[in-house]
Amino acid sequence: MLEDLVVALVAAGSAGLVSLLASARVVKQYERGVVLRLGRLRSQIRQPGLTLIVPFVDRLRKVNMQIVTMPVPAQEGITRDNVTVRVDAVVYFKVVDPAEAVIQVEDYRFAVSQMAQTSLRSIIGKSDLDDLLSNREKLNQGLELMLDSPAVGWGVHIDRVEIKDVSLPETMKRSMSRQAEAERERRARVINADAELLASKKLAEAAATMSAQPSALQLRLLQTIVAVAAEKNSTLVLPFPVELLRFLERAGSAAPEAAQRPEAEPTAPPVRGPVPVEPVPLEFGHVESGRPQSEETEANIGHT
Numbered sequence: 001m002l003e004d005l006v007v008a009l010v011a012a013g014s015a016g017l018v019s020l021l022a023s024a025r026v027v028k029q030y031e032r033g034v035v036l037r038l039g040r041l042r043s044q045i046r047q048p049g050l051t052l053i054v055p056f057v058d059r060l061r062k063v064n065m066q067i068v069t070m071p072v073p074a075q076e077g078i079t080r081d082n083v084t085v086r087v088d089a090v091v092y093f094k095v096v097d098p099a100e101a102v103i104q105v106e107d108y109r110f111a112v113s114q115m116a117q118t119s120l121r122s123i124i125g126k127s128d129l130d131d132l133l134s135n136r137e138k139l140n141q142g143l144e145l146m147l148d149s150p151a152v153g154w155g156v157h158i159d160r161v162e163i164k165d166v167s168l169p170e171t172m173k174r175s176m177s178r179q180a181e182a183e184r185e186r187r188a189r190v191i192n193a194d195a196e197l198l199a200s201k202k203l204a205e206a207a208a209t210m211s212a213q214p215s216a217l218q219l220r221l222l223q224t225i226v227a228v229a230a231e232k233n234s235t236l237v238l239p240f241p242v243e244l245l246r247f248l249e250r251a252g253s254a255a256p257e258a259a260q261r262p263e264a265e266p267t268a269p270p271v272r273g274p275v276p277v278e279p280v281p282l283e284f285g286h287v288e289s290g291r292p293q294s295e296e297t298e299a300n301i302g303h304t
Contacts, residue, residue, distance in 0.1 A: 022055040027062060032098040034061045045098055063098035067159055068109065072116045074167070077124035085132065086167040087124055089143065091116045092159040093151065100155025108154050112147070116161070119146040132166050139163055 026049070027033045033046030036059045046060065053060050074088035093112055095101045101108045123139055123146075124132070131139060143161040151158050168176070210216045 023052045025051050025060050027051055030066050031062045032065055034098050034102045061102050063095055063101055065095055067092055067094045075120045077121050079129050081128045083129045088165050089120055089163045091161050093156050095155055096157045097155030105154045108156055115147055119143055136163050
């Protein structure tokens with residue numbers, strides 16, 4: 001009789017141990033447990049640690065409460081200004097109500113992924129290309145609002161949505177490159193024109209100052225000569241000084257005025273008396289035959 005009692009106690013203990021092991025569950029720190037008893041939701045959410053359920057009656061569903069990073073596949077669409085682009089994004093979300101995440105939706109991860117893809121396509125169609133490239137913060141906020149509205153009913157909170165990359169066609173990239181180059185060229189020309197305007201004003205002020213002191217221009221010319229002469233491989237050409245040019249100009253204008261004045265008639269010198277003239281003796285020789293007399297006469301005059 002005692003042996004039967006011991007065997008019964010051992011069997012009961014073994015059954016209890018097996019039942020305890022079958023009903024024991026461990027919920028991790030980042031998880032929460034949702035219990036379904038005979039298909040009905042239990043209101044109590046099991047907290048992290050060791051928890052017990054009724055074997056073969058209760059079913060425990062563990063829900064991860066960590067922030068999930070889900071990449072959204074690249075979606076191709078046409079923007080409002082008729083440009084074909086491919087846009088991919090990333091969604092950060094977490095479960096805030098484990099019971100709703102288990103009861104309201106079959107697979108909340110798959111549901112959030114599909115909703116993110118459709119919302120991304122909608123954002124592409126409503127936006128311009130410039131907004132996709134430069135105004136991403138506003139588009140991210142719009143995507144977050146579009147995803148957060150239905151996700152609240154699933155017990156999911158959308159933490160953040162970010163557009164990761166925008167792929168453009170090659171033709172559009174070349175067009176944008178030419179546009180950026182033209183814009184940089186325009187700004188360079190504007191800056192150069194402003195510099196020329198400022199330099200012209202300063203040169204006008206310098207010319208006004210030098211016009212009051214002509215020697216300042218000569219000093220400036222000498223400084224320029226010194227600066228140019230510092231290079232040994234240069235050829236120096238010196239211009240005429242400005243004062244010399246002005247002197248030649250005044251001299252050239254004075255010459256025609258003198259030419260236009262009437263010339264004075266020459267006055268004869270006063271005659272004081274007869275001027276004595278000494279006679280020159282001339283010797284005449286005989287004339288040879290074949291020689292003109294005039295030549296003989298010229299010869300005699302030369303001897304004289």
